[in-house]
Amino acid sequence: MADCNIPDTKTILIQRTLRSGQTVRYPGHIVIMGDVNPGAEVIAGGNIVVLGHLRGIAHAGAGGNQQAIVAAFKLEPTQLRIDNHITRAPDGQKWHPKQPEIASIKNGVVVIEDYHSSGDKHLTLYQA
C-alpha cells in the first residue's frame, strides 16, 4: 500500500452526504462520513477518505502531493485526481466495487486496490 502518512497535516471531518453542487476544499486530509454524490466535489491537499459511496469527483494531493490517497467504502468516482494525475472509468463501463478500495499513484499511474485493514500493522502489534 502507498505510504499515506503525510505528517503535520490537519484533518477535517464532514458528517454528512455531499450532494450535487456542493464542494469541500481543505488543505489537509478530508474524512467524509456519508456519500459524495455525482456532481459533488472533494478537494484535499492530503488524503480523502469516504465512509460511504464516492460517486462525485475527488482530488487528493491537490497542490502537489504524489503520496496522497483516496479511499472509499465504494469507490465509484466520476473522476479521480491525485496530484496532477487524472483518471476516470473507461467510457461505457462502470466500476462496481464490492468492497472498500484505495487509490494511489504507483510508478506514475493511478492504481486502485482492495483495501485490507488487517495485515502488517496487526502483525507488528501482536509481535510487540
Added chain:
Amino acid sequence: MGEVIVVTSGKGGVGKTTTVANIGTGLAAEGYKVVLVDTDIGLRNLDVVMGLENRIVYDIVDVVSGNCRLKQALIKDKRFEELYLLPAAQTKDKTAISMEQMKELCANLKNDFDYVIIDCPAGIEMGFKNAIAGAEKAIVVTTPEVSAVRDADRIIGLLEANDLEEPKLIINRIRPDMVKRGDMMDIDDMIEILAIDLLGVVPEDELIVISTNKGEPAVLEKTSKAGQAYKNISLRITGENVPLMHLESHAGIMKKLRKLLGV
C-alpha cells in the same frame, strides 16, 4: 394552523404542476381545506391544469403589491368548495415578488387553510428561492432519468441549506415495462443516491395528458393508475399509512422487504 408544502424539482417538466394539481385535489377530496399557490410567475399553468384559467382576475403579484385583497385573488375550484387557487402573474417576471412577501403570504394563508401547496418554477434562481421562502415542508419530484435525479440531489442540498430538512420524494413517469427490461433507472438506485423518504411513485399514464388538457386532475379518475398513485400520495401526506401500489413495488423493494421481514 395549516401546513405549507412546496413542490420542487430543479429540472423543468418533470411533473411539479401535475403533482400540485393532483395532490391538492386529492386532499380536497378528503375534505381538507386547500389552497394551491402558483409561483411560476411569467409561465403560469397551474390554472390551466386545474381548468380555472377563465376565472382569473387578480394574481399573486397583485396580492403582494397591495392591488387587491388576498380573498379577491383566490379562485374557487369547480369541483370542491374548499379548494382554492392563487394564480401566478403572467405579464411580470420572477423579481416582481420578494422572499419577505412570500413568507408573509404563506403565513396568512396557513391561518385559513389546512394545506398550502406551492408550485415552484424550475431552476434554482429567484423563483425557486421565493417558492421555498415560506414553506415548512418540501416534496421533490423527479423522473427516472440521470439528469433529473442529479438536479433533485442539488435541490435537496439547497433545501437542507435553507432549513427545509427531510424533504420527501415523488418519482414520476415510471414505466414498469422499461424498468423490468433494465432500460430505466431503478427505484432503489434513485433512493440510494438521494437518500430521502419516498412519498410515492407515479407511473407514466396517457390519462395525465388527457386530464391536463381537459383541466380535470387525474386523481379523480378511478381508472387512471397515475390518478390512484396521486390519491395514495395525498393520503400519505395526511399521515395515513398507505402501502405502495403493485406497479410501484418491484423486485428490488420486495427483496428489501423480505430481507427486513426475514423471509
